[in-house]
Amino acid sequence: MKQYMGVLRYIYGCLHRYLAKFYCCKDIYRHNIHRSIEGKSFDCNHFRVHEPIHGFDSFNKDIVDNFTKLSCANPGKYKLLVTYCDRKLKYRLLEMGFIPGEGLTVISNSAPNGGVMIKIKGAKIALSNEVADKILVREKIN
Amino acid sequence: MSILERDIIVALVGNPNSGKSTIFNSLTEANQSVGNYPGVTVEKKEGLKNHRGYSINFIDLPGTYSLSAYSDDEIVARDFLINGKPDIVINVIDASNIERNLYLFTQIAELNVPIMIVLNMIDILKLQGKTIDKETMSNLLGVPIFAASANKGIGITSLLDYIVNVLEEGKLKKQMIAKVDYGENIKEEIDKLEKLILKDSQLSKFPKSWLSIKLLDNDPLALKLVCEAKKKSVILSQLERSRSHIKEHFGKEAEIEIADKRYGFANSVIKTVVKKTGKKKADISEIIDNFVLNRYLGIPIFVLIMYIIFKFAFVFSEPVINVFEMFFEWLGNIVGSIISEESTRSLVVDGMIGGVGGILGLFPLILFMFFAIAFFEDSGYMARAAFVMDKVMNRFGLHGKSFLPLMISINGCAVPGILATRTLDSKRDRLITMFVVPFMVCGAKIPVFALITGAFFSSKNQASIMSFVYVLSVIIAFVTAKLLSTTLLKGEPAHFVMELPPYHMPQIKGLLLKMWERSWLYLRKAGTVVMLISVLIWTVFTYPKAPVSKNLTKNEKAMLQLKYSLAGRAGEILEPLFKPIGMDANRVVALVAGLAAKEVIVSTLGTIYSIEKSDSCNSKSLREKIACDKSWSPLKGLVFLIFCLIYTPCTACLTVFFKESSSSYKWLSLIVVGNAVFAWIASFIVFQVGMLLEIGV
Numbered sequence: 001m002k003q004y005m006g007v008l009r010y011i012y013g014c015l016h017r018y019l020a021k022f023y024c025c026k027d028i029y030r031h032n033i034h035r036s037i038e039g040k041s042f043d044c045n046h047f048r049v050h051e052p053i054h055g056f057d058s059f060n061k062d063i064v065d066n067f068t069k070l071s072c073a074n075p076g077k078y079k080l081l082v083t084y085c086d087r088k089l090k091y092r093l094l095e096m097g098f099i100p101g102e103g104l105t106v107i108s109n110s111a112p113n114g115g116v117m118i119k120i121k122g123a124k125i126a127l128s129n130e131v132a133d134k135i136l137v138r139e140k141i142n
Numbered sequence: 143m144s145i146l147e148r149d150i151i152v153a154l155v156g157n158p159n160s161g162k163s164t165i166f167n168s169l170t171e172a173n174q175s176v177g178n179y180p181g182v183t184v185e186k187k188e189g190l191k192n193h194r195g196y197s198i199n200f201i202d203l204p205g206t207y208s209l210s211a212y213s214d215d216e217i218v219a220r221d222f223l224i225n226g227k228p229d230i231v232i233n234v235i236d237a238s239n240i241e242r243n244l245y246l247f248t249q250i251a252e253l254n255v256p257i258m259i260v261l262n263m264i265d266i267l268k269l270q271g272k273t274i275d276k277e278t279m280s281n282l283l284g285v286p287i288f289a290a291s292a293n294k295g296i297g298i299t300s301l302l303d304y305i306v307n308v309l310e311e312g313k314l315k316k317q318m319i320a321k322v323d324y325g326e327n328i329k330e331e332i333d334k335l336e337k338l339i340l341k342d343s344q345l346s347k348f349p350k351s352w353l354s355i356k357l358l359d360n361d362p363l364a365l366k367l368v369c370e371a372k373k374k375s376v377i378l379s380q381l382e383r384s385r386s387h388i389k390e391h392f393g394k395e396a397e398i399e400i401a402d403k404r405y406g407f408a409n410s411v412i413k414t415v416v417k418k419t420g421k422k423k424a425d426i427s428e429i430i431d432n433f434v435l436n437r438y439l440g441i442p443i444f445v446l447i448m449y450i451i452f453k454f455a456f457v458f459s460e461p462v463i464n465v466f467e468m469f470f471e472w473l474g475n476i477v478g479s480i481i482s483e484e485s486t487r488s489l490v491v492d493g494m495i496g497g498v499g500g501i502l503g504l505f506p507l508i509l510f511m512f513f514a515i516a517f518f519e520d521s522g523y524m525a526r527a528a529f530v531m532d533k534v535m536n537r538f539g540l541h542g543k544s545f546l547p548l549m550i551s552i553n554g555c556a557v558p559g560i561l562a563t564r565t566l567d568s569k570r571d572r573l574i575t576m577f578v579v580p581f582m583v584c585g586a587k588i589p590v591f592a593l594i595t596g597a598f599f600s601s602k603n604q605a606s607i608m609s610f611v612y613v614l615s616v617i618i619a620f621v622t623a624k625l626l627s628t629t630l631l632k633g634e635p636a637h638f639v640m641e642l643p644p645y646h647m648p649q650i651k652g653l654l655l656k657m658w659e660r661s662w663l664y665l666r667k668a669g670t671v672v673m674l675i676s677v678l679i680w681t682v683f684t685y686p687k688a689p690v691s692k693n694l695t696k697n698e699k700a701m702l703q704l705k706y707s708l709a710g711r712a713g714e715i716l717e718p719l720f721k722p723i724g725m726d727a728n729r730v731v732a733l734v735a736g737l738a739a740k741e742v743i744v745s746t747l748g749t750i751y752s753i754e755k756s757d758s759c760n761s762k763s764l765r766e767k768i769a770c771d772k773s774w775s776p777l778k779g780l781v782f783l784i785f786c787l788i789y790t791p792c793t794a795c796l797t798v799f800f801k802e803s804s805s806s807y808k809w810l811s812l813i814v815v816g817n818a819v820f821a822w823i824a825s826f827i828v829f830q831v832g833m834l835l836e837i838g839v
Binding site: 006009087088089091092093094095096097099100101102107108110113114115117121122123124125126127128129130131 | 207208210212238239241242245360391392393394397398401402405427431435437440525526529530532533536542634637638639640641642643644
C-alpha cells in the first residue's frame with residue numbers, strides 16, 4: 001500500500017512540476033532571465049516556456065483563465081502554485097508561509113504602480129510588484 | 143540545585159512583532175527598544191535582573207521568522223542559541239498569529255536547548271473569537287507555557303517566579319520536546335547524514351539532527367561548516383544523493399517539503415489547541431488599512447503624517463527650547479561674573495557654554511521628534527509607510543525601508559539615522575541609504591541655516607527659504623542615491639516582503655525608552671565631541687598671541703590677533719581655493735571647524751565676529767553683524783548655505799558611517815572627499831551664475 005502511495009505521489013509531483021513549467025507565461029520567463037543576467041544571480045529556476053498544447057483546448061483555456069501571476073491577481077481567494085527565482089527570496093517566502101498548495105487571499109492589488117497586499121496563514125503581508133511577479137497562483141474554485 | 147549556583151542566562155527568541163522586546167523591557171527595565179518595525183533589535187541586547195537571590199541575565203535576540211542564514215538577524219540569533227549555551231530559551235509566541243510562530247518553535251526544538259514558551263497577546267486572540275488551551279499545548283509540545291496579554295503588560299514577578307520555579311524544579315533537564323515528524327523518507331536521509339556527521343570530529347559537536355536537517359534545507363552556513371570539515375566529500379556526495387532522492391520522491395525540493403512538514407506540525411498543534419468560542423469582532427486594522435494603503439490616498443496620508451510629526455515636534459518643543467536658551471544665557475552670565483581672569487572666562491563662557499548650549503538648545507526638539515516617530519513606529523504605521531513609499535524610493539535605487547533613516551535624520555541627527563539603516567536587508571541598499579542620510583537637514587544644521595536666512599532674507603521670505611532648503615536636501619539625497627545606484631552600486635533594491643502587524647496603541651513606557659535611546663546618542667555627542675571641539679577652536683583662535691604694540695586701537699589688535707592665530711593662518715592658506723565660490727578666510731575657518739560638528743559653524747562665526755569688531759556695525763547679535771558686513775552678500779549667503787548642506791558630514795557621523803560600512807576606507811574616502819568636491823562644484827555653479835546675472839551680489 002505504501003509503495004503504491006509513493007508512486008501516486010511521484011505522479012502527482014511530476015504533474016505538479018509539469019504544470020508549473022507550463023504555466024509560466026512567456027513574459028515571466030523573459031523577465032526572470034533578464035533579471036538574472038542583470039543581477040548576476042544564475043540561481044533561478046529556469047522554467048521552459050511551452051506553447052499551448054495542440055488539441056487540448058479546454059486544458060489550455062483552463063490555464064489561461066485560472067492561472068495568474070500574483071501581480072495580476074484581482075482581490076479574492078487563491079491557491080499558491082510556485083514561487084521562483086533566487087534562493088534567498090524563495091526561502092524568505094517559504095518561511096513566511098508561501099508553501100506550494102497554501103491558500104491565500106489577495107486583499108488589494110495596485111501593481112504595477114504599487115504593491116500587492118495578501119493574507120496568508122492569518123497574517124497580512126505586503127509584497128512589492130517585483131516579488132508578486134514571481135509568484136504564480138491558481139484561482140480557488142469553490 | 144547545581145544549575146542555580148551560578149548566574150542564569152535566559153535568551154528571548156521570537157518572530158518580529160511578537161512583543162518580545164516589550165517583555166524584555168518590562169523584565170529588565172533596560173535601555174532597549176520595542177518596535178513593530180522589523181529588525182529593531184539587530185544585535186542582541188542584554189539586561190540583568192536580580193530575583194530571589196539569583197542574578198538572571200536576559201538576552202534579547204533579534205526577531206526572526208526562522209533560523210536560516212539568509213539575513214544578519216537570523217545568524218545572530220542562531221549563533222547565540224548554538225554557541226551561547228543559554229540555561230533556558232524563552233520562545234515568545236504571538237497567540238494571534240500562532241501558526242507562523244510555531245514554525246520558528248519547530249526549528250528551535252531541533253537545537254536541543256531547554257525551551258519555555260511565553261504565549262503573548264492572548265487578549266488579541268480573544269478579540270478574534272478564539273481561545274487557546276494552555277495545558278494541552280504544554281503537554282503536546284513538552285514545554286512549560288506562561289500566558290501573557292499584550293497591552294496590559296505581564297506580571298513581571300509572576301513570570302520571573304515562573305522562570306525560577308521551572309529551573310529549580312529541573313523541569314527542563316529531562317525535557318521531551320515535540321519534534322516535527324518529517325516522514326519515513328526524509329527521516330532515512332537524515333539518519334544517513336547523521337551517521338556521517340557523527341564520524342567527523344569537527345561536526346559532531348553540533349546538534350547532529352539539526353545539522354543534517356539544515357543540510358537538506360540547503361542552508362548556506364551549514365554547507366560552509368561541512369566544507370570546512372575533513373570528511374566533506376563523503377558528506378557532500380551523500381547530501382547530493384539525499385536531496386535528489388527527496389526531490390524525486392516528493393516532486394519538490396527538499397526545503398519545500400521540510401517547510402511543508404513543519405507547517406503541518408504547527409497546523410496540527412493548532413487544531414487540537416485553539417478553539418473557536420465566539421464571533422470575530424470587526425478588525426480595526428482592516429478598516430484603517432483601507433484608507434492608509436489606498437492607491438490614491440496612501441501617499442497623501444503619508445505626507446500628512448510626516449507633517450503631523452514635524453508640527454508636533456516644533457510646537458511642543460518651542461517653549462522648552464526658550465527655557466533652555468534662557469538658562470544657558472543665565473549660566474553664561476553667572477559663570478562670567480564668577481571667573482575674573484579674562485582668558486579663562488572667555489574659554490568657559492564662549493567656548494564651552496556657548497558651544498554645548500547651542501546643541502542642548504535643540505535637544506527638546508529632537509526629543510519630541512523621536513517621540514512622535516516612535517509613536518508611529520510602535521503603532522504599526524511605519525511598516526505601512528515603508529510599503530507606500532517603496533515604489534517611490536525604488537525609482538531612486540532605494541528600498542522602501544530606507545525612508546525611516548532619512549526621517550530620523552531630518553531635524554534629528556544622522557547618527558541614529560545611520561544606525562537605523564540596519565533594518566535594511568541588502569548591503570547595497572544599506573550603503574546607499576547611509577551615504578545619503580547625512581544630506582538631510584539635521585538638527586545641527588538648522589542653526590546655520592537659520593542664521594543665514596535670518597541675515598539676508600526679509601522675514602516674509604524666511605519661511606519659504608527654509609522650506610526650500612529642506613526640499614533641496616531631499617532632492618540632493620535622491621539624486622545622489624540615483625547616481626550611486628547607476629554607477630558604483632549597480633543593481634536593484636532588495637525585494638520588498640514585509641509583514642504588516644495589526645495596529646495597536648503603543649505603550650508609553652516603550653515609547654519613552656525608544657525616544658531616550660535615540661536622543662541619547664545626540665546628547666552624548668554634545669557632551670563629548672562638541673565640548674572638546676569648542677575648546678579646541680577657542681584655542682586655535684587665541685594662540686599664538688600676537689606681539690603687543692601699544693600704538694594700536696583695540697580693534698586693530700583683535701584683527702592682528704586673528705591674523706596671527708593658527709586658524710587665521712590656515713584660513714589664509716585655504717582662501718584661494720574658496721575664492722571662486724565667494725568665500726573669505728573667516729568662512730573657510732568656520733567650515734573647517736564645522737567638520738567637527740555642524741553646529742560649530744555658528745559658534746565659530748560667533749567667535750570670529752566677536753573678536754573682530756567692525757566699525758560700521760555696532761549691533762550685538764551675530765545675525766546683524768553678518769547682515770551689515772561688506773564681505774557678505776545675499777548671494778554669498780546662499781552659496782554658503784548650499785555648501786553647508788552638501789559638504790563632508792561631521793566627525794561623529796563619519797565615525798558611525800565608517801563602523802557601519804564594515805570599516806571600508808573606500809566608502810569613507812568617498813564620503814569625505816566626494817561630498818566636499820560635490821559641494822564645491824554646486825556652490826561654484828550657483829555663485830558664478832549668480833554673479834553673471836547679478837542677482838543678490
